[in-house]
Amino acid sequence: MMRNLMDKVATLVGPSRGSKEDAKQRLKVVLIHDQLALTPGAMDQMKAEMLEVVRRYVVVDEPVAFELRKEDGQVSIVSQLPVRPMHARA
Amino acid sequence: MATCIVVTSGKGGVGKTTTSANLSTALALTGKKVVVIDADIGLRNLDVVLGLENRIVYDLVQVVEGTCRLKQALIRDKRVEGLWLLPAAQTRDKSAVSPDDMKALVEELKEDHDYVIIDCPAGIEQGFKNSIAGADRALIVTTPEVSAIRDADRVVGLVESAGLPAPHLIINRYRPSMVQRGDMLDRDDILEILHIPLIGIIPESEEVVVSSNRGQPLALDDASPTGAAYRRIVRRIEGEDLPIPSFELDSGFWAVFKRWMGLAPAREVA
Numbered sequence A: 001m002m003r004n005l006m007d008k009v010a011t012l013v014g015p016s017r018g019s020k021e022d023a024k025q026r027l028k029v030v031l032i033h034d035q036l037a038l039t040p041g042a043m044d045q046m047k048a049e050m051l052e053v054v055r056r057y058v059v060v061d062e063p064v065a066f067e068l069r070k071e072d073g074q075v076s077i078v079s080q081l082p083v084r085p086m087h088a089r090a
Numbered sequence B: 001m002a003t004c005i006v007v008t009s010g011k012g013g014v015g016k017t018t019t020s021a022n023l024s025t026a027l028a029l030t031g032k033k034v035v036v037i038d039a040d041i042g043l044r045n046l047d048v049v050l051g052l053e054n055r056i057v058y059d060l061v062q063v064v065e066g067t068c069r070l071k072q073a074l075i076r077d078k079r080v081e082g083l084w085l086l087p088a089a090q091t092r093d094k095s096a097v098s099p100d101d102m103k104a105l106v107e108e109l110k111e112d113h114d115y116v117i118i119d120c121p122a123g124i125e126q127g128f129k130n131s132i133a134g135a136d137r138a139l140i141v142t143t144p145e146v147s148a149i150r151d152a153d154r155v156v157g158l159v160e161s162a163g164l165p166a167p168h169l170i171i172n173r174y175r176p177s178m179v180q181r182g183d184m185l186d187r188d189d190i191l192e193i194l195h196i197p198l199i200g201i202i203p204e205s206e207e208v209v210v211s212s213n214r215g216q217p218l219a220l221d222d223a224s225p226t227g228a229a230y231r232r233i234v235r236r237i238e239g240e241d242l243p244i245p246s247f248e249l250d251s252g253f254w255a256v257f258k259r260w261m262g263l264a265p266a267r268e269v270a
């Protein structure tokens, strides 16, 4: 009861993040994977292979972004790779 | 020109049968001639929800196999003019009926009814394929939960690839108090994900359980807010541009305070 009340006071004081935000995020991801018939595992593998190719030419720094996005029904892979040249130029 | 509407969801237990029973009843109350088909062969349920279980003689499979005539299998609801049930078989399985059988059956029923409503079984296999075969449009029922919405999304795709127009959505078991504290997806969240037009929201309600205990659809009860929600969906099905009430909470200070303390349920403002 006391705990409950404290939680409630907390919701009055600060903006709290209800579980629905988790639901929404998880749903979005799962639906995109469903639509592409691409499992998260296959997605990880694709990311690793793509990085391997890019790394033949440039150095890739962290953090690497690689994610699925859906806008107006179109799913895209959006990736951002911070890169540097392989060999420092003279 | 009669219309056949399939009520479907993918996931089981989200409220297809309850919705089919109430929408059929509410349509008949507006003066339409309605047949509601229980397409859940092997797991017959619509008969008990409608309170017509004691009057079954023949079933859908017997009609398809020619054991009886279609008219003989239709059970007339005595409480409301213009409502008939075509029950499912209880001891057979889905493979006893084909999509072509369903198409022919629906065509025949459309000749002397205004609406044919099909209560689809859960899943996306044979029973689903049978159910959408003769349908002109689909209503998708979901609850505000991840698994139900995921399945709904899948079914929207299947319905559209079967050549039906974009289905309409019914959100069932909506709990305004949970939505208000951020623990349930609200209608905008769900619509953002599913991208199909909303045709109604049915709140979570103890009345639903009581009505299924009695075999007395809520749509028949003038005093029931849930019954009223079903009756409003029917007006929208009929083409009326009726706003969908938000299930706002009573906003008086004490109501808000009591709800905040968890002492009072949310109330629908129609």
Ligand SMILES: Nc1ncnc2c1ncn2[C@@H]1O[C@H](COP(=O)(O)OP(=O)(O)O)[C@@H](O)[C@H]1O
Pocket: B009, B011, B012, B013, B014, B015, B016, B017, B018, B019, B045, B122, B172, B173, B174, B202, B203, B204, B205, B206, B208, B209, B212
């Ligand atoms: N709005 C609601 N409020 C409370 N209980 C509900 C509601 N809608 C459905 N139920 C209950 O949920 C259960 C499953 O409903 P049902 O219509 O049989 O689902 P389905 O046909 O999709 O399997 C039933 O016990 C029913 O009484």
Ligand SMILES: [Mg+2]
Pocket: B016, B017, B018, B040, B045, B120, B121
């Ligand atoms: Mg059912």
